[in-house]
Amino acid sequence: MVTDPGLRHWRDPVTDIGHLAEVAGRVRASVETVIDGKGEAITTALVVLLSEGHLLIEDVPGVGKTMLAKALARSIDARVRRIQFTPDLLPGDVTGVSVYNQGTRDFEFRPGPVFANIVVGDEINRAEPKAQSALLECMEEHQVTVDGVTYRLEPPFMVIATQNPVEMEGTRALPEAQRDRFTARISMGYPSPAAEMAMLDSHGSNNPLTGVTPVTDAAEIIRLVALVRTVHVSPEVRQYIVDLVGATRAHPDVSLGASPRAALHLIRTARARAALDQRAFVLPDDVQEMAIPVLAHRLLAHPEILLSGEPATEVCGRILADILDRVPVVRPGGARPLRHGR
Known part of the structure; x- marks a missing residue:
């Protein structure tokens, strides 16, 4: 008997696993229209998405870290927000703040960009530790606590963060507690000569992300995540x-x-x-x-x-x-x- 509500629309394990692979194939094909020759990195990103995890993409500038994160996010019809991590970023810029409303004479909460299904955090290791720590509760408990009030984050929830190597100027190593919350870390690496030539042909005159359209939605991802739990x-x-x-x-x-x-x-x-x-x-x-x-x-x-x-x-x-x-x-x-x- 199926007890997980996320699986109530599924039929049998063999059919369901085949459907999961088919949906993942559509997402992979969508991402590969932007990122060429990085099949292993794309597979790991899909694995992290289906395992309810968070992905850290680390490499030198210009190899497509943010492009991969954006392409994956745009392939899913869900709420997507981007955070540019800078040294002056504050925790409230991530989680949201309580603002005084003179009309109601009370404080009201204004959600930050973390209230989304997929959060793209660009150059996370350029921010101060206090800003990075704003993600700790979000990533582990899927909730945000501001001024003593806890707000739930709706599933699916995934943080895709990019960072440059710590040897680069202006970066700092992520704290151990922050790294431990990322399910997996991948590196993009430089493209092959053939892939780089294809990139010059396809990306030289327009933004490849403009052609990326959703091939699945948040509700289906929730069902696939529930199916993965039964493996x-x-x-x-x-x-x-x-x-x-x-x-x-x-x-x-x-x-x-x-x-x-x-x-x-x-x-x-x-x-x-x-x-x-x-x-x-x-x-x-x-x-x-x-x-x-x-x-x-x-x-x-x-x-x-x-x-x-x-x-x-x-x-x-x-x-x-x-x-x-x-x-x-x-x-x-x-x-x-x-x-x-x-």
Whole structure:
């Protein structure tokens, strides 16, 4: 019996998973009209959307971070708001403020841009910590508290934030609590020569975002999210996730490992990844596909490891690759551990 109200219009698991893949395919095709040659980044963005998460896109300026965020937002018929994070941004500029109304002689709340289904936060690491902290409650609890009054954020709710590397001028590292609330982090990277040539042809004379139209809506995304929650995760795969997260805390090169929230985000994204592959169950491969995007940005390497000058993102990615090679997958029934082929 279906107990989740978000699934009351669905028919059977096989048909529903196929429908999810079809909708995701439409969104992917819409985004690819703007972003060419970045299939992995687009897939991760779709996984985060379907797992009720938030996405952090980090890379150097000019490689399409904001374009990807805007293209994904415009492909969904939902309320979309953009926040440009600057050093003078205040928390009230994000959440909203209470303003005195002389007519009613009372304060009334004016919602900020965070009251939307998809919030695009541009260059989030250029703002002061007090402005960044305005998103903490929003991202974790889907609510905003202003002057002691709590306001709910309507689903679906997703924050897509971009940031430049901390080595860039005018940036600052996001606090650990802020990074931990982002489900996954991706990097765009430079396009291939062929993709860059196609970009010059298609983007040189007009804005490609003007041709992006919605291919689904917020109500359908809510139903797809509810469907992803029903994807089966076996006890062995759950144990594998716990072992991976635990290994980050015990690794000799790590001073701060992944949190329990990271394990929750990993299982949710693994479910969404399986659903995109039209499976109603999670494989260890799904966990391994999402492990680096979900876990790497949460780790803190020991300072002496970073003395070589290697960027922290690459160091943490290398550490996780080592963990994935070392942590075995447990066979069903509690048999001897078996290293899963990657």
